[in-house]
Amino acid sequence: MNAVEIEEAVSQLVSQPFDPDEFPFAFLEAYGNKETTVKRLRKGNSNKSKMEGGVLQRNNIHIATCEPGAVADTLRQLQEAPETAKNKAKFVLATDGEELQAENLNSGETLACAYPDFHQHFTFFFELAGISTVKEIRESSFDIKATGRLNKLYMELLRANPDWATPERKQDMNHFMARLIFCFFAEDTNIFEGDNLFTGTVEQMSAPDASNMHEIIGELFRAMDVKAEEREAQGIRTWARKFPYVNGELFSGATDCPRFTKIARSYLLHVGRLDWQQINPDIFGSMIQAVADEDERGSLGMHYTSVPNILKVLNPLFLDELREQLEEAGDNPRKLLNLRKRIARIRVFDPACGSGNFLVIAYKQLREIEHEINRRRGEPDRPTEIPLTNFRGIEIKGFSAEIARLALIIAEYQCDVLYLGQQLALAEFLPLDAENWITCGNALRINWLTVCPPTGTGVELGGDDLFSTPLQQAQIDFENEGGETFICGNPPYLGSTWQSKEQKSDLKEIFAKYTKTWKSLDYVAGWFMKAAEYGTQTNAASAFVSTNSICQGQQVPILWPLIFKKKHEISFAHTSFKWANLASYNAGVTVVIVGISRQPNKVRRLFSFDEQNETIEKKAENINAYLVPASNIIVKKSSTVQDSRGIIEAGGKPVEGGNLLFDAEEARRIIDVDYRAIQFIKRVYGSSEFIKGDVRYCVWVSDENKSLASEIADFQDRFRAVAQKRLGSPKAATNRGAEWPHRFEEVKQLGDEQIIIMPKVSSESREFLPVGILPKGSIITDLAFGMFDAPLWNLALIASKLHLVWIATVCGQLETRIRYSNTLGWNTFPVPKLTTKNKEDLTRCAEDILLARERHFPATIADLYDPEKMPEDLRHAHERNDEVLERIYIGRRFKNDTERLEKLFELYTEMTAKKDRP
Incomplete structure (x- = not known):
């Protein structure tokens, strides 16, 4: 349920006669509990309360009704009840139908009100409905209440006036609602003289069946667009002349109104009786x-x-x-x-x-x-x-x-x-x-x-492609000249996959003159580029909320060099955080805030969060495009590693049309028909098979065994189908693969290696990258990366938080998932020179992680690395791995990801400088 629906449900609850037996269940339904949940509570299946009149919902609330005058004592009993703590109740609530008291046991916040006034405090229990929001809006119950009343009025008017619901008239309906709201506000703030002037006039002058409601409101709107001295000549009705002249174009133009039903009239009067001076x-x-x-x-x-x-x-x-x-x-x-x-x-x-x-x-x-x-x-x-x-x-x-x-x-x-x-x-x-x-x-x-x-800034216009046309006159001149301009906002984000043709055309208009690779940019990038262009002509600084993807992966080398070429630098930034809102079904998108300016302060400000989610402000000489306190360096792909670490390669590319890969049941059928096939069937892994435990097999035949494998009838048919599939491709390389239909189009392994596997794409919600060891003889597809017969200490590097933040930053994401890359992420990952002792310690850490996983067999990687369910021994093994590795880097644990990235970029700068040195 959303906030408006909850407010309506609570208002309905308190308007009914108080029933002490029914109240706890009606309360839970008002906050979105399903009928089946409430049914279980009624039967006592989930009700562990030992108090008379008590209902206890685990992880949520302990409620009790009581005799008149006993609310305070009952609340205290709820607070002290052992089952309240045992079942991790977040709230306790006691009421006798005359008074209601409650406490948020986590925050210590309390509520005490008359029972009939409970609907005015309905936001107190938002957490029960899964609504996590900021204090300001949670406390703004008036705005939510008003929204609910307006929503009812709006929907009833649309039902009664279907022509006003058409695209052609939608603007008229919206304009009508804006006029109404101004009137509600004006009559409660003395802008209209007299108490309840608008609502009272409408109620008095309109017929009870609402047949003339549209005429009454229309006349009031017309009056507010005519000066007092002109009203008699304009034929304004006497009862409408007491309203002031508003002007401002709010009431100009058409004054026709939608027709009201009797229900719509009641809704309008209900809305008008709210105290609109509380509006925020x-x-x-x-x-x-x-x-x-x-x-x-x-x-x-x-x-x-x-x-x-x-x-x-x-x-x-x-x-x-x-x-x-x-x-x-x-x-x-x-x-x-x-x-x-x-x-x-x-x-x-x-x-x-x-x-x-x-x-x-x-x-x-x-x-x-x-x-x-x-x-x-x-x-x-x-x-x-x-x-x-x-x-x-x-x-x-x-x-x-x-x-x-x-x-x-x-x-x-x-x-x-x-x-x-x-x-x-x-x-x-x-x-x-x-x-x-x-x-x-x-x-x-x-x-x-x-x-x-840019009036009075002393900036000369012209000289930029964007401003090659003459400067048009602004709609309204500024009343005062010579000021600074601060550009801000929360533009639409929209990744490249979700952009319409018109939106892609918008980006092309901005970026095509600068780069050919603009198509992968998020829509929000257009605002940053326009701000940088605007800033070349004005005394301006800008800051926008954005998806964090513009500061990660492939978008960084496309967008930010263009911004920097406009002589703009990052003046401040907030690293990734959740931009959540009030809707219970909206978890919030991960965003950054980036400020840019041609004249930033010498000291830049970088805001991030520590392990306790407390805001940290770091002063820096520079903030780069990855939002790291480091030089403006762009991480570039590297085809090789610079040290003794293992080499990561993508798995083999099958291109087999469903003929060389199959599930366990199909594998058993093939072997049952011809037992010789067993030597040519191997377990195969991509991202899903490793993470979720999906079981799949493949035909794996070396060139020297091709003739033997071709004697198996089932394989003959499969090889023939693979050849046809590859010959039908428009790609020449795939056509050549028809010459070896017994194996993958691209083969990257012999088939008997020990493989450290790293999925190409994985969930961003996991705290660690899902790296692992496969049974010897496994095959990996191009949906995963593999390190073949490499020392185990490499796994410890990949499993670390250091590596995760590097990958998330320089490789970016696919939609919201982490996208791994060997050339951009692994080969560029800065690692200090490791001693023999370091490698031994890291090997032990990798072994401990693998052993911890084994203890929870047959749990999958997806099960084990669910943030809410991760086993403590596995978490401890990872924490130990991070501690050992981070002490190698700086002699202690890093405070947060910003500090991790700062060190990594420092090392990367040194590493690339050595590489480029003659």
Whole structure:
């Protein structure tokens, strides 16, 4: 269940008469427990509670109902009950139908409220529904409640007005909803004079059967677009004239409204009775988007970018520097004045602004700093000098662009109320400014200089391919010239596989003039390149959230040399972390944040996480394209290794059309028919066979045994089919393989080697690469790499965290899975010179890992390396291996992956320098 559905279920629960026997089960259903789960609890199969009226769900919650007045005592009993700890309950909850108390046993957070008010605190138990989210949105129950009510209204209107659900009229419906929300907000914040003016007028003037509802609302919308002195002439109805003139183009244009049913009328009145002054403009746009987006309707968190995550971009981009300057200014009036002037000229530009989250947060943060300046200067009531038009955006969806502008208007009003008071805020608010500084369009096709021109920067235009056409006039000139521009946002990621033809065309437009290899780039790379081009013409710095793949593997040598050629450097970065949101079914994508600038500070800032998931900030002289504190070096493929380690090769390429490979049942059938076949059948491994334990076999015939094998009838037929398959290929090399249909097209082994196997692709969720030893005589396909008859200490190197982070960084990923490479990952992996003692220690570590696996036979590699189920003895063997190896590198354990990569790149730089030395 998503947050909106939970809120609706909890509201329905508390609206019913309290039933002490039924409450625990109804509560669990409200938080998404399946009917079968609740049924087991009812029967007592899973109910281990020893308390009267108690229900205990393992790993979740211990609930008990009680007599009136006994809630506090009951909660204490739940906390102290041995079965609560034994069954690892995360929450305890007690209620008597009049009062409800609860505690989060992990965080110590508590809840106490009247039972009928429980629905106002439904977010307290989000964890029970698998919703892991940031504190800010969990506490914003109003926004979720409002989304649920709006969603019901929206869906009922679409049902009653199918013509408004068509693509042609969808924009009209979205615009209608935006107008409604403004009215709800305005009547609860005194923008409309009088209590409950909009909702009350609609309720009073509309018929109970809603037959004239659309006419009443339409007349109100028309009134708000006509100045007071013109209303009589325009024929505005008397009861609509008490509404203020709003302007701002919000109510201009068509005022026709969808027809209401009696149910839709009730929904609108329910929405209007909420307290809209609680609305959070940070997620205002996301809330509307959650209602309006057909694919993700009702899932507020799908669109929500949390404030802490936004600040991961904005703080190091420019806010931290402003706060430092404020600290240095102290109470010095002149320094404070200079800082205020600087802030008033700052432009924030989000070229993928969606519904405006980044712009709203940036505006609020700058207003907060400005207010502190005014307070220190003794001017607390001074109106703001920060114009909204300094916050520019580009958004491809028209409705989102409109909502972004409205969210900024509401943010400005709320800041005015906070810092200047209600009276001054109201005096400045209406009528709204009609200017629209949020551009609707494709950000990768628009010349950003036309949206956010470099006025007063002293930068000469021209001289760049991107700007060969004349500079167009921006939609709106800036109110103040000479400021800095900070570009930020969370653009769409989209790997090359998932891009549409139009999106690939967008990238071609940007990159084709620079490189022929642009097709493998993620879509987000277009924003980085556009920002670098824009930065050559302006005083700008940029930072975007991105999939981590643009800083890994094959995309690094394509994208980043182009960025560096534009004289941009990485000024700060956040290494990989999960960008999760509110939706319970969305685990979050792994992202990085990268800031680029032509004039970065001498000290660069690199943020990462330690083993306890605490944020670490590292100062560095340089951050390279792999987000490592090292020089701007690009790792290149190497055909050889530089030391005594083993050589890794890809397995043989079968190209046999299903004739040389088969399962165990087929192998038994072949042998039953002709027992001589047994000598030519061997166990074969690719990635799946090694990791999941799938059993497959292959025909393995050497050239000298071809005649003997061909005497077996089944093999004759198979060899004939293989030859036909290869002859039918358009590839000449495959055609030649028809001359040896008794073996793989490409043969890389004799067939009697001891093999260290490394799958080509494996899950990114594992903490260690799934390397292993195969039984002697095994065959590997080209879906795996193999090291033949090599010393066992090589396995210890491959199984280490050091090697995993190197592979993940320089080889990159296939979709989200780790992609292994011998030439790019193994041959380039920097290893210090190993002594005989080092190799003996590593051999012992490799043996311990293999022995630990054996103790859990027949568990597969997939079973053993499941992060949630990994056996402790196996984990300990790997930890010991990492400790031994890392002490070889630096004499101690590394603190985190950033430190591991820093050392590896230092060694790689030395290694390549020696190689290139004459």
